[in-house]
Amino acid sequence: MADAPIFIDPAKCRGCKKCITACPFDALFMEGKLAVVKPDECRACNACIKACPFKAITSTAKAETKKADLGDFKGIWVFAEQHHGKVQEVAYELLATGRRLAKDRGCELAAVVLGHNVKDSASHLIAAGADKVYVVDQPELAEYEANVYTDALNQLIAKYKPEVILAGATAVGRAFFAKVAVRARTGLTADCTALSIDKESHLLHQTRPAFGGNIMATIMTPNHRPQMATVRPKVFKMTPPDAKRKGETLLEALKLVAGDTRIVKAERNASAVNIAEAEIIVAGGRGLKKAENLEQLKRLADLLGGVVGVSRACVDAGWISASHQVGQTGKTVCPKIYLAFGISGAIQHLEGMRGADTIIAINNDPHAAIFNVADLGIVGDLFEILPMLIEAVEAKNNGAK
Amino acid sequence: MHIVVCVKQVPDTTNVRINPETNTLMREGVESIINPFDEFALEEALKLKDAHGARVTVISMGPPQAEVVLREAMARGADDVVLLTDRAFAGADTLATSYAISQAIKKVNARPDLVLFGKQAIDGDTAQVGPGVSEFLDCALVTYVKSIKVEGDTYTVETQMDEGVDVIEGKMPAVMTVVKEASTPRFATLSGWMQAKKVEIPRWGAKEVKAEAAMCGLEGSPTKVVKIFAPPVKTGGVRMDGREEPSAAVDAIVKLLQDKGVA
Ligand SMILES: Cc1cc2nc3c(=O)[nH]c(=O)nc-3n(C[C@H](O)[C@H](O)[C@H](O)COP(=O)(O)OP(=O)(O)OC[C@H]3O[C@@H](n4cnc5c(N)ncnc54)[C@H](O)[C@@H]3O)c2cc1C
Ligand SMILES: Nc1ncnc2c1ncn2[C@@H]1O[C@H](COP(=O)(O)O)[C@@H](O)[C@H]1O
Numbered sequence: 001m002a003d004a005p006i007f008i009d010p011a012k013c014r015g016c017k018k019c020i021t022a023c024p025f026d027a028l029f030m031e032g033k034l035a036v037v038k039p040d041e042c043r044a045c046n047a048c049i050k051a052c053p054f055k056a057i058t059s060t061a062k063a064e065t066k067k068a069d070l071g072d073f074k075g076i077w078v079f080a081e082q083h084h085g086k087v088q089e090v091a092y093e094l095l096a097t098g099r100r101l102a103k104d105r106g107c108e109l110a111a112v113v114l115g116h117n118v119k120d121s122a123s124h125l126i127a128a129g130a131d132k133v134y135v136v137d138q139p140e141l142a143e144y145e146a147n148v149y150t151d152a153l154n155q156l157i158a159k160y161k162p163e164v165i166l167a168g169a170t171a172v173g174r175a176f177f178a179k180v181a182v183r184a185r186t187g188l189t190a191d192c193t194a195l196s197i198d199k200e201s202h203l204l205h206q207t208r209p210a211f212g213g214n215i216m217a218t219i220m221t222p223n224h225r226p227q228m229a230t231v232r233p234k235v236f237k238m239t240p241p242d243a244k245r246k247g248e249t250l251l252e253a254l255k256l257v258a259g260d261t262r263i264v265k266a267e268r269n270a271s272a273v274n275i276a277e278a279e280i281i282v283a284g285g286r287g288l289k290k291a292e293n294l295e296q297l298k299r300l301a302d303l304l305g306g307v308v309g310v311s312r313a314c315v316d317a318g319w320i321s322a323s324h325q326v327g328q329t330g331k332t333v334c335p336k337i338y339l340a341f342g343i344s345g346a347i348q349h350l351e352g353m354r355g356a357d358t359i360i361a362i363n364n365d366p367h368a369a370i371f372n373v374a375d376l377g378i379v380g381d382l383f384e385i386l387p388m389l390i391e392a393v394e395a396k397n398n399g400a401k
Numbered sequence: 402m403h404i405v406v407c408v409k410q411v412p413d414t415t416n417v418r419i420n421p422e423t424n425t426l427m428r429e430g431v432e433s434i435i436n437p438f439d440e441f442a443l444e445e446a447l448k449l450k451d452a453h454g455a456r457v458t459v460i461s462m463g464p465p466q467a468e469v470v471l472r473e474a475m476a477r478g479a480d481d482v483v484l485l486t487d488r489a490f491a492g493a494d495t496l497a498t499s500y501a502i503s504q505a506i507k508k509v510n511a512r513p514d515l516v517l518f519g520k521q522a523i524d525g526d527t528a529q530v531g532p533g534v535s536e537f538l539d540c541a542l543v544t545y546v547k548s549i550k551v552e553g554d555t556y557t558v559e560t561q562m563d564e565g566v567d568v569i570e571g572k573m574p575a576v577m578t579v580v581k582e583a584s585t586p587r588f589a590t591l592s593g594w595m596q597a598k599k600v601e602i603p604r605w606g607a608k609e610v611k612a613e614a615a616m617c618g619l620e621g622s623p624t625k626v627v628k629i630f631a632p633p634v635k636t637g638g639v640r641m642d643g644r645e646e647p648s649a650a651v652d653a654i655v656k657l658l659q660d661k662g663v664a
Binding site: 046049050083146147150170171172174175176178179181182183185186187188189190191205209210211213214215216217218219220221222223224260261262263264265266267268274276277279280304305321322323325328329330336337339354357358359360362364366371373374375376377378379380381384385388389392393396397 | 525532536541639658
């Protein structure tokens with residue numbers, strides 16, 4: 001590397017050595033009365049820029065934005081998000097899609113794991129389709145912290161130069177991938193619903209809904225690398241694991257920056273439902289009339305092994321917490337089954353659930369918009385149908401035992 | 402304490418269609434509003450101002466008519482506002498938008514204590530601009546914030562993660578994105594409106610914020626939209642009238658659930 005990511009102005013440096021103490025990578029040293037950077041050690045963390053009282057240090061990062069040598073970038077990566085050692089399902093879904101893309105591109109598929117005590121996950125990722133697994137297993141990565149995670153992934157990107165990187169559009173993936181993309185000065189397409197490799201250009205075609213799902217846009221990143229995209233959970237299907245698959249695991253030891261924030265408490269109670277991951281959603285709207293009637297939905301959801309979702313009207317009425325809200329300002333869900341009781345089907349609601357495999361709607365207004373997207377639309381009184389349905393499913397369950 | 406809040410003007414209904422001939426968005430006749438999530442971000446800033454005293458600066462990037470959302474923000478209690486507007490910014494993707502906004506923030510204050518964003522804008526739905534700005538400002542990032550407490554230079558926030566709520570602590574400055582679970586946004590007061598109406602809103606372009614042309618607008622955007630099309634419409638669903646004979650409807654539901662392997 002010829003150019004250092006930072007520039008120390010000799011006219012401004014007073015030799016106070018504050019930058020040298022601040023640098024986590026020992027990339028700075030004193031030459032006489034001036035601080036000097038070792039270009040190969042500097043990781044562009046910018047800690048020295050913050051520390052310098054004389055504003056003598058500036059970032060030269062913009063020099064890096066000149067078009068990268070695109071041909072140097074090879075391979076498709078999937079960021080395999082894990083929580084306390086458990087790889088998130090979306091990573092397996094992405095590996096299934098990644099396999100297809102890698103085949104079309106004629107390249108390798110790798111998974112990247114950041115965490116602590118996560119080495120065991122590599123075998124699962126290989127079984128799910130990875131040719132290679134990069135594992136960074138360090139205590140600093142035990143919990144997600146935006147800057148530390150960004151540092152780790154960007155170091156790997158700089159070292160191995162992947163052509164494509166995919167991540168789940170989860171709370172973690174959505175946030176830190178945007179930071180990673182900016183640090184790498186490349187593009188990022190959020191919440192893709194379709195990915196393919198263009199036959200002629202070999203570029204990644206990234207398709208996503210925009211403007212409330214009213215239009216679809218296909219996006220490419222022609223002149224920057226890596227090409228980056230996030231995908232919501234459940235959009236792609238997993239393939240069954242193949243324990244016989246062979247792959248390589250590479251353990252990377254990285255020097256990481258210190259985190260800006262720390263978690264003081266995590267309330268990861270089991271009852272906290274993540275409707276975005278649910279297979280079956282029993283949803284209700286203002287047609288339920290009052291909070292108590294949500295109990296019946298809950299009953300049906302429990303019987304079916306699903307969770308409760310609601311329209312914004314229910315959240316605004318204070319019946320249930322916003323984490324259950326489906327729609328544009330709530331969550332996007334892609335379950336196998338979406339049962340909608342007393343939901344009118346406002347565009348903002350449809351936006352969040354039209355991706356469901358099968359939609360069953362019950363509404364007493366024959367003109368309700370929800371019927372336009374329903375596979376089975378029933379014009380009727382939910383207060384009649386819901387109790388009967390609960391009874392019927394209960395009977396089925398008992399009969400099966 | 403100095404808090405900067407970024408708000409975007411977005412089309413109200415998401416009923417935006419595309420012109421099949423030009424493949425461009427037809428936004429005519431669609432009313433514009435403050436991005437709903439940004440209202441929560443502004444409210445958190447105003448709450449901190451109420452509790453501790455703070456200067457609240459609101460920035461919006463967009464066409465000249467985006468001024469409206471800035472007046473609304475002032476009427477609710479923001480101290481000063483800036484409209485970032487320039488032809489050079491047109492066609493910006495999230496990288497170019499994050500860059501332009503971060504340049505404007507730097508001009509407002511080299512080191513604001515907090516920079517607040519909505520979780521996402523309802524037109525683009527990317528949730529990438531807040532994190533992107535944190536990178537350009539070289540500043541801590543906390544996302545999905547539902548409450549903020551500040552003591553001295555330390556903040557304690559609750560964040561809404563996929564599996565529950567985390568409590569996170571850190572030292573200012575920080576960039577945060579705010580979710581809906583935060584408190585209900587206040588209304589503008591009449592006197593607030595009277596004042597906000599009269600204010601002359603500063604307009605900054607690429608030059609004023611020292612943004613480099615190569616990093617702005619279309620040119621500074623790595624992502625290129627190559628195609629826009631209408632989503633496939635779902636049709637052919639079965640419709641039943643369950644008013645006369647609800648049991649037949651229930652049978653149909655149970656049968657469908659069984660076919661799908663869930664009951
Ligand atoms: C910027 C913005 C963002 C928004 N984001 C979201 C979002 O994320 N999610 C969301 O859901 N909404 C959102 N909304 C609100 C949305 O526009 C609707 O207001 C909302 O979805 C309506 O909820 P609902 O269908 O429960 O209520 P309603 O529209 O009141 O519908 C109730 C339905 O129940 C039916 N009904 C009544 N009684 C019975 C009965 N006994 N049996 C059967 N059916 C019955 C009625 O016929 C009616 O169709 C947003 C709005 C805006 C402006
Ligand atoms: N043009 C803009 N002007 C001001 N703020 C913006 C703009 N675009 C995005 N933002 C902010 O960034 C957040 C995320 O936007 P997005 O990444 O587009 O989903 C929004 O909630 C706003 O707070």
